[in-house]
Amino acid sequence: xxxxxxxxxxxxxxxxxxxxxxxxxxxxxxxxxxxxxxxxxxxxxxxxxxxxxxxxxxxxxxxxxxxxxxxxxxxxxxxxxxxxxxxxxxxxxxxxxxxxxxxxxxxxxxxxxxxxxxxxxxxxxxxxxxxxxxxxxxxxxxxxxxxxxxxxxxxxxxxxxxxxxxxxxxxxxxxxxxxxxxxxxxxxxxxxxxxxxxxxxxxxxxxxxxxxxxxxxxxxxxxxxxxxxxxxxxxxxxxxxxxxxxxxxxxxxxxxxxxxxxxxxxxxxxxxxxxxxxxxxxxxxxxxxxxxxxxxxxxxxxxxxxxxxxxxxxxx
Amino acid sequence: xxxxxxxxxxxxxxxxxxxxxxxxxxxxxxxxxxxxxxxxxxxxxxxxxxxxxxxxxxxxxxxxxxxxxxxxxxxxxxxxxxxxxxxxxxxxxxxxxxxxxxxxxxxxxxxxxxxxxxxxxxxxxxxxxxxxxxxxxxxxxxxxxxxxxxxxxxxxxxxxxxxxxxxxxxxxxxxxxxxxxxxxxxxxxxxxxxxxxxxxxxxxxxxxxxxxxxxxxxxxxxxxxxxxxxxxxxxxxxxxxxxxxxxxxxxxxxxxxxxxxxxxxxxxxxxxxxxxxxxxxxxxxxxxxxxxxxxxxxxxxxxxxxxxxxxxxxxxxxxxxxxxxxxxxxxxxxxxxxxxxxxx
Numbered sequence: 001x002x003x004x005x006x007x008x009x010x011x012x013x014x015x016x017x018x019x020x021x022x023x024x025x026x027x028x029x030x031x032x033x034x035x036x037x038x039x040x041x042x043x044x045x046x047x048x049x050x051x052x053x054x055x056x057x058x059x060x061x062x063x064x065x066x067x068x069x070x071x072x073x074x075x076x077x078x079x080x081x082x083x084x085x086x087x088x089x090x091x092x093x094x095x096x097x098x099x100x101x102x103x104x105x106x107x108x109x110x111x112x113x114x115x116x117x118x119x120x121x122x123x124x125x126x127x128x129x130x131x132x133x134x135x136x137x138x139x140x141x142x143x144x145x146x147x148x149x150x151x152x153x154x155x156x157x158x159x160x161x162x163x164x165x166x167x168x169x170x171x172x173x174x175x176x177x178x179x180x181x182x183x184x185x186x187x188x189x190x191x192x193x194x195x196x197x198x199x200x201x202x203x204x205x206x207x208x209x210x211x212x213x214x215x216x217x218x219x220x221x222x223x224x225x226x227x228x229x230x231x232x233x234x235x236x237x238x239x240x241x242x243x244x245x246x247x248x249x250x251x252x253x254x255x256x257x258x259x260x261x262x263x264x265x266x267x268x269x270x271x272x273x274x275x276x277x278x279x280x281x282x283x284x285x286x287x288x289x290x291x292x293x294x295x296x297x298x299x300x301x302x303x304x305x306x307x308x309x310x311x312x313x314x315x316x
Numbered sequence: 317x318x319x320x321x322x323x324x325x326x327x328x329x330x331x332x333x334x335x336x337x338x339x340x341x342x343x344x345x346x347x348x349x350x351x352x353x354x355x356x357x358x359x360x361x362x363x364x365x366x367x368x369x370x371x372x373x374x375x376x377x378x379x380x381x382x383x384x385x386x387x388x389x390x391x392x393x394x395x396x397x398x399x400x401x402x403x404x405x406x407x408x409x410x411x412x413x414x415x416x417x418x419x420x421x422x423x424x425x426x427x428x429x430x431x432x433x434x435x436x437x438x439x440x441x442x443x444x445x446x447x448x449x450x451x452x453x454x455x456x457x458x459x460x461x462x463x464x465x466x467x468x469x470x471x472x473x474x475x476x477x478x479x480x481x482x483x484x485x486x487x488x489x490x491x492x493x494x495x496x497x498x499x500x501x502x503x504x505x506x507x508x509x510x511x512x513x514x515x516x517x518x519x520x521x522x523x524x525x526x527x528x529x530x531x532x533x534x535x536x537x538x539x540x541x542x543x544x545x546x547x548x549x550x551x552x553x554x555x556x557x558x559x560x561x562x563x564x565x566x567x568x569x570x571x572x573x574x575x576x577x578x579x580x581x582x583x584x585x586x587x588x589x590x591x592x593x594x595x596x597x598x599x600x601x602x603x604x605x606x607x608x609x610x611x612x613x614x615x616x617x618x619x620x621x622x623x624x625x626x627x628x629x630x631x632x633x634x635x636x637x638x639x640x641x642x643x644x645x646x647x648x649x650x651x652x653x654x655x656x657x658x659x660x
Contacts, residue, residue, distance in 0.1 A: 090501065105500035202508050225631075232632030237508070239350030240515055242631030244382040258501075259440060270517030271385035274378040 048162050051142035052130045060164035061119035061139075065112055067104040068123035071143060072097050073295035074156050075121070077172050080163035086115045093289065093297070109133060119162065146211050146294040153177065156296065172296055179299045180218065183306045189220035193312055195250040196224050196243055196277075197291075201261055201269075203238050210234040211294050212254075215302055219309045224248050244271045250312055251277040252284045252305070254291035261285075284308040330599050334612040338395065341616040345391040345623045350630040351382055358383060389521045393580060394514040394622040394636075395615035396521070396528050398587050400577040402614020405588025406595070406606050407535050407570035410542035411563050412474045419574040419588035422477070422567075423484035427457020428578040430492040433506050437499045446509065447523060447579040454575035460484045462567070474563075511635030512582035514622050520580040527576030534569035535607055538562060542603035584637045586644025587614055587621075593647075 047056045063085045066072040072091035075084050087097045088104035102111055104122070107129045112120060113136055120133055120140045130140045141162055146152040153173045160169020195216060197206045205225035206212045213223055213234070224246040228236035255261045263283040267273045277283055290301040346362070347355040353375065360373035361383055375383070401419050408417040420426075431453025435445045461484040465477035496503060514520070541562040544552045549559045577584070595609040621639040628634060 103500070106497060200505060200508075202505070202513070204504070204508075228632035229629050232629050236629075236632035237635070239626050239631050239633045241382045241386045241626075242350035244378055244386065245351035245353070246631075247378055259505075270389065270515075270519075271378075271382040274381050 043161070043164060043166060046161055046164075048141060048158050050158060051144045052125065052140060055139055055141055055162070057119065057139055057162060061117075061162070063116055063118045064163065065102070065115050065117040065120045066091060066097075067102060067107055067112075067129075068121060068143070069093070069104070069289065070123060070145075070293040070295040071121045071155075071159060073293060073297060074159050075163065077296040078156065078160040078163065078165045078169040080159070080165050083163060085117065109136075113138065121159065121162075147209075148211070148214055149180065149298075152211070152294040152298060155294070176296060176299050180302055183299075183302050184218040187219040187306055187309055191220070191309070191312065192222070193220075193249040193309065194222045194224050194246065195252060196238075196246070196248040197252045197254060198261070199235060199254050201255055201259055201265070203240060203243060204235055205238045205243075206254075207234050207236065212291060212301075215298065216252075216305060218302065219305055221250070221309065240269065241271065244275065247276055249277060249280075250282045250284065250308055251275070252286050252291075252308070254286050254288050256285045257288040280312075282308070282312055327605050330605060331608055331612070334609050334616070338612050338616040338619070341619040341623075342391050342395060345394065345619045346383075346387060348623060348627055349387050350626055350633070351379065351387075353379055353383070385517055386515065389518045390515050390622065390626075391619055393516065393520050393524065394618045396524050397514055397577045397581045397584065398591075398618025398621075399611040399615035400524070400528055400531065400573040401584065401587040402591035402595075402610040402617070403532060403535055403607055404570040404573040404577070405614075406592035406603065406610040407538075407542075407566045407573075408588075409592055410545065410603050410606075411566050411570070412478060413546060414474075414478075415593065416589065417478075418586075419570065419577070420485075420583070420585075422481035422571065423457030423461040423488060424454040424571060424574045424578065425457075425583050426485040426488035426492070427460070428454040428575070429510060429583060430488045430495075431456070432509050432582075433492045433495050433502075436502050436505050436509065437495055447520070450582075451575050451579035454578045455571065457484060457488060458567075458571040458575075460488075508635060509582045510637070512584035512637035512640075514581050514618070514636060515626075516580060524576050524580045527572055531569045531573035531576065532611060535566065535573070536611075538566050538569070539602070539604035539607045542566065542607075546601075546603075582637065584618070585641050586647075587618055587640055590640075590644045590647050591617055 044060055045056055045058045047054050062083050064075065064080065064083045065086045066075055066084060067088045069088070069091045072084070072087045073093050075081060076094050076097060081096065084098060086100045086102060088102045089099065090104050091097050091099055102108070105126065107122070107126055109129065109132045112133065117138055120138055122129055122140060122142055123144055125142055130142055133140045141159070143155040143158065146155060153176065156173050157166070157169050160166045160172070197212060197216065198204070199206060207225045207228060208214070208217055208223045216223060224243065225236060225238060227242075228238065251266065253261045262285060263278055263281070266275070266283060267278050272278065284304065286301065286304060290297055347358050357373045357375055360371050361375055361380060363369055364371045364373055365384070373380070404419040405417070408419060408421055409415055411417070428450040431449040432446050435449035439445045461481040462477065464484065465480035468476050468480060496506060541557055544555055544557045545559055545562060552559050591614040592606055592610045595606050595613055599605050599609055618636070618640070621643065622636050625634045625636045625639045
């Protein structure tokens with residue numbers, strides 16, 4: 001796991017301590033007035049230890065560009081929405097996000113700079129975008145794809161701190177934790193259910209090593225893709241005959257929007273129509289976006305998984 | 317190319333041997349896979365499929381289904397596709413009198429790649445449109461290269477045709493890359509199509525079979541003509557062979573074979589270049605023997621490659637194109653070395 005430490009300015013020292021999420025707050029030597037400062041500048045300057053090292057923001061960013069659909073969701077969830085001036089073409093949630101044709105996959109430095117950002121948030125340092133933006137003195141926050149729930153919580157807290165919305169971000173995180181803990185506690189763990197999470201009808205799956213796999217693990221499910229050897233990676237292309245023989249109790253489809261997959265299309269695949277998940281109607285159509293993002297809406301994803309697990313209990 | 321053909325009476329023997337190898341590869345392909353089924357049960361199940369025989373293989377219905385619906389058609393598709401690609405490669409090598417010619421030389425791969433990419437991007441969810449698009453794209457790519465080659469150079473001139481193929485390939489590949497950049501989120505699906513897959517079930521098999529039959533018959537009938545062409549156009553003409561027409565027919569049949577193979581399996585590389593060379597080294601250079609042996613040998617090779625692809629990291633799979641290129645690339649270098657030696 002990426003070691004993440006967030007250092008806050010003295011103004012916030014001691015006001016909030018996040019318990020149990022692996023985050024430590026350390027004071028900086030900068031002294032700042034406490035409490036009485038206007039909200040827009042409270043807590044700044046702030047230093048975030050992000051994926052691209054220490055990032056220091058002298059004042060509250062007012063022109064934020066997000067090149068990651070996950071982080072766009074987070075920005076709006078923590079109340080930084082009004083500060084966001086542009087998001088990439090994949091950011092489709094929430095609806096009011098200022099979607100542009102900026103590409104998060106093939107970032108164009110000039111197009112980004114043209115938005116006059118005072119903070120750019122990315123999840124992947126594609127084409128050395130961090131260094132390129134650094135050359136023109138645009139601060140960049142690299143918050144890479146989370147592999148654990150705790151990472152996701154930390155990133156939300158960091159984005160909150162970086163945008164001057166720390167209190168709201170902490171609220172979001174603690175709300176998520178409470179919801180997730182409740183879902184995990186409510187999940188029947190003794191059913192010994194197996195599952196297959198499909199990313200693509202080829203068929204590509206996700207193992208328990210991935211972020212999504214960790215979410216499933218909360219519900220005590222066993223992932224059939226874990227039999228794939230490590231060198232196949234966290235997202236192995238599985239053999240169709242292996243999936244058929246493994247005959248998972250539950251099938252979760254994350255290729256619904258992209259590729260139109262459903263119980264019916266699964267049943268039409270060679271050799272799959274006898275699968276018990278299809279016969280017992282245990283094929284769950286997930287929201288593709290929720291299943292690939294590690295932002296605040298992961299709770300909704302977990303809810304749909306939890307509901308499917310509960311339902312599987314009543315019919316089998 | 318100028319290697320002497322083997323004695324003609326040895327020909328049936330070679331074909332019988334090759335068919336034996338193909339049969340063994342196919343049986344091996346049927347016996348092993350990612351699903352944990354003992355070979356003995358597969359044998360019992362195969363006997364059970366025979367008419368009027370009933371044997372209890374002890375396999376669950378799902379397992380019987382996966383054997384019949386997944387593994388059996390997969391082995392058959394691999395055999396047909398491998399055979400088509402190798403035979404098309406031999407045909408192209410004969411037409412161009414160039415040992416490095418391959419089925420994708422004239423823009424077939426680029427055309428298929430572009431059309432499949434467009435289908436993936438524009439028609440999400442309809443996987444059935446990809447084979448048709450790839451087929452049309454492959455035919456279109458070859459047609460474009462052929463038309464350009466003929467208008468740019470002398471009719472029937474092979475060098476101009478190859479250059480036109482290179483130009484068409486670059487151009488179509490550029491458009492494909494452009495579309496990919498616009499729809500980067502589809503990269504993985506495009507990429508996995510390009511690396512090839514023969515696991516589409518019986519539909520794929522029935523789709524490819526008629527084209528396979530037509531192109532195989534056409535190509536096999538022209539083996540003798542290609543032998544005559546190999547001594548040079550003037551000599552061929554003096555022997556009463558119309559070089560341009562033979563060349564056109566063989567190109568057409570080889571392109572049809574390529575397009576059919578690409579349509580069901582994606583772009584599987586190197587089969588078309590490796591197999592004809594192995595055959596030539598073993599059985600001599602006469603196209604009367606190279607073409608049928610390539611057909612059989614290519615099938616055997618691809619069945620084995622697919623068996624490796626789906627078992628070596630089971631239950632995960634390697635794309636079959638990775639396996640064929642892994643075997644093919646070193647061989648290709650060997651061919652290059654040998655042809656250089658022959659040329660100097």
